Amino acid sequence: MGLLVEGRWRDQWYDTASTGGAFQRPATQFRSKITADGPFTPDPSRYHLYVSWACPWAHRTLIYRKLKGLEDTIGVTYVEPLMLENGWTLAEGADPVNGARFLWQVYAKAEPSYTGRVSVPVLWDREKQTIVNNESAEIIRMLDAWPGARGPLLQPPExxxxxxxxxxxxxxxxxxxxxxxxxxxxxxxxxxxxxxxxxxxxxxxxxxxxxxxxxxxxxxxxxxxxxxxxxxxxxxxxxxxxxxxxxxxxxxxxxxxxxxxxxxxxxxxxxxxDQIKTHYYGSHRTINPTGIIPKGPDLDLAAPTRRRAG
Structure with a gap:
């Protein structure tokens, strides 16, 4: 866990001492939009996602990429589940776009003087070589309205x-x-x-x-x-x-x-x-110092349901 300060990486946990012990999530900073008439247009194969299987915010974008049939349109790179002294890490050869080994290198490439947390998801523009957006709530709405995306809108106007x-x-x-x-x-x-x-x-x-x-x-x-x-x-x-x-x-x-x-x-x-449990229990050493990952629970997610989601 850490952050960039003027483009330099620091291994630093969240500061809760100044907030009375309360965790306050910092705001995401890359907030551009993909639009038909803007600098970031919805061109096929132009954009790439950096995500973690473990992260719930990144998981939103994977779900939308799947539901909207955009797997051939938007590429994806998965970080490793453990997030330790170098933050989100990429396996050697895992990043075909920037060749990064650490996600902070992607942020520093987009903004050399960036100060802030290095989080997933990241929506990267191959053409302009920069981060378009790292706010999951906004990325999923872009994917929802992507030209030619499959299925009805998940945020219908009504x-x-x-x-x-x-x-x-x-x-x-x-x-x-x-x-x-x-x-x-x-x-x-x-x-x-x-x-x-x-x-x-x-x-x-x-x-x-x-x-x-x-x-x-x-x-x-x-x-x-x-x-x-x-x-x-x-x-x-x-x-x-x-x-x-x-x-x-x-x-x-x-x-x-x-x-x-x-x-x-x-x-x-x-x-x-497996990645979810490895990430949380293995990465948060201030909470789980031993890094031991529990074997359970046994969740029967395939059991019949009364609902049908498609």
Whole structure:
């Protein structure tokens, strides 16, 4: 874990001492858009994703790349699961675009004086040799609206307001809430995040009693953004991040919902629980100093569901 400071790498954990023990996620900095009339146009084979199998934010982009049929349009490079003193690392020969061994080298190439965290996903422009965007919420919307992309929009205009409202609730309490609990360094900060997390999960459990998915009978962006946290919850967040009031498997509706999305065509191919557990338990040595990776849990994600996600 680390960051770049004016283009120089530093192995440095998050500073929670200045925030009363609370984890605060820094904002992403590369926020350009791919548009038909801008400097970044949606040309075939021009763009490349750097992702981690382990990261829930990067997982969103892998799901969209799969659902929208963009695997031949947008290339992908996977970082290694362990993120230690050099941050996200690439195996030798794994990066056909920049030949990088560390993701911070990709950031430094895009902005030699960059200061900030080095995160995935990264959407790279082969033509301009720079990072277009490293904010997953924006990347998935670009993929959703990509010319010739498969299937209906996952953020249809008629549901845009409701999707944004759900995202605004789910992101701080659940998507980032597990990190706020897991990375907290004070009891008060941990308990605040913990309580908000399970309150939000309880709310969604009730919602799903009367709806197949969050906004009706088919998944939208809000469902997929939630899914990448839920699929990691019982394997990692319950134990590693101390989010142990209940498992997702203890919520009948949320567990059925999670399995239904997992069973949607092609989605299981984007889920690597081995890499997920290796990353969290092996990388976060301030939380798990031994680096021992648990063998369990045994999750039956293929069990029949009441829902159908496609």
């Amino acid at each position: 549901l845009a307001g409701e999707i944004d409202a759900l995202n605004d609730m789910i992101y701080p309490a659940i998507n980032n809430g597990v990190y706020r609990a897991g990375f907290a360094t004070s009891q008060a900060a941990y308990e605040e995040a913990f309580d908000q997390l399970f309150s939000a999960l309880d709310t969604l459990e009730e919602r799903l009693k009367s709806s197949a998915f969050l906004l009706g009978d088919r998944p939208t962006e809000a469902d997929w953004r939630l899914f990448t946290t839920l699929i990691r919850f019982d394997a990692v967040y319950v134990g590693h991040f101390k989010c142990n009031l209940r498992r997702i498997a203890d919520y009948p509706e949320l567990w059925d919902f999670t399995r239904a999305l997992y069973q949607a065509t092609g989605i299981a191919e984007t889920v690597r629980l």
